Amino acid sequence: MGRKRSESISIDVKYAPKLPSVSVSSSAEIVEGSSVTLTCSSDANPAANYTWYKKDEDSPKASGQIFIITDFRAEHSGSYYCEAQNNRGRSNSTSYLIAVSDKTTMIIRYTRWTLVVVIPILLLLVCLWMRKKKALSSTTEPHEPIETVELHSYPDYENESNSAAQREDSEEQEDQV
Template sequence: MRGAAMSLTAAASGLVVFLLSVSVVQGQDGWGVTCPSTEICAVKGSTVEIRCSFTYPSTWDGRVNILEKTFWFTKWKDGKRVDLTTDSEYASRVENLCENSICTLRIRNLRERDSAEYRLGIKTNQATYWANPVTLSVTVLQVHVNRLRLSTLLQCLSSCPPGQTSYIWFKNRQEVKEETSPYANFRYDSADSYSCALKGYEDFPSPSVYAPELPSVSVSPSAEIEEGSSVTLTCSSDANPAANYTWYKEDEDSPKASGQIFTITDFRAEHSGSYSCGAQNKLGRSNSTFHLTVVTGSSTMMVNIIRTTLGVLMLILALLLSLWMRKKKALRSTTEAPEPEEIELDSDPVYQNVSHTAAQKEDTEEQGDMV
């Protein structure tokens, strides 16, 4: 039980009970509520328990006084106190655990808006009695960094009233010390991370603080940088507290710019060179170096001409190769022997060689001349 274990003050006093139009002071005639803690500080996301014990008289105004209900409330609606177990903001997160005249209000998954004054109500068949409030503060922890010459002074920031709790400090996620004040002094080391927690809520520490990690740099446009164009550089680094950024160019002492984004609007040859982005916070510094090179306009034109010329030459070579292949195919077809022809004579097919027929004709003509 984290919240109830943080005993801070004595029992609440001055509690009042109303019976019709009659007011009753706490402790009078057996009415009373005692809460070990009247101010409780808890961490967002955690579970808290508010515990109070109560008494009531067995008889009241000459009649038997019977307990009918106990309930916790923080606000009114239509002139009535709203039972937290029926409130839509709490219904799924609260429990009213009562046994042996001790009631415990348990609230899970705390939200910052749960910070309020909580009261225990006791309802009998004759009267309704409610206690003075228990104040709950729901906090979100943060670590504030102060750099000294040889050390780092850290402060665990919370909305908890001073003196209500102790603070647990973690170095590289390992518990290293407990302090009654929210301050802790550590020897500086940029490789370390630090966080804090409230005692009893060690499972809900603050976000860690640490020096910037190695920055990453993006260049837009990411292609070749042409002369006269605009170039935008963006630097990013994971750091807590958030990093501040500074841009430098090699061989220049003064920074070129500050801020996460650095733009060169008219990029020239003299802008070429090595640049660095530095990310820095109170816990350390980290740098990344990169190189930028400009492509001049004439160089770009020459590259385009060469590319075009190569393309035309490739097309010419492809065309010449195609013509050569066609010519070679035609030449091959003329040098090949002709196929035999089919001749019809008296319906009977006779296959003759054309060249052989011509030779016979020449022989016949010679014989005729001889006769």
């Protein structure tokens, strides 16, 4: 019995780059002085070469799959895209807008956050405090009469008892005379 040899035939299909995608790695807020990393990727055979452009500018900004802008400034703000190219063709990514957040924008965002989050929490706490205060004051019903015990000194009785004692003293003195 002879063994049947299984051979796999691979066909190397060559094709132009598919639509490239751009990803951005940076902090949540792009502020002046920060670093921004743009990465371009595309499915291509043979592998693509990448070139970076800023929209409305003819000359390329960089070449390579990764484009790093260090010390980002306001003049760097704009739309960027990459071009993937091999010997079968080329394809451009969609534009990716990168803008620097200035301090005014950050102040507005923090103010908005304060208004939306902190102030409602403070209002809730004030309402709860007032409700608790009202509950404590309602434990003594204002509609019910409050019983009070009045301590009176009875000066009339004291005077009568004193005068009675004085009468007895004066009667005793008369008896002795």
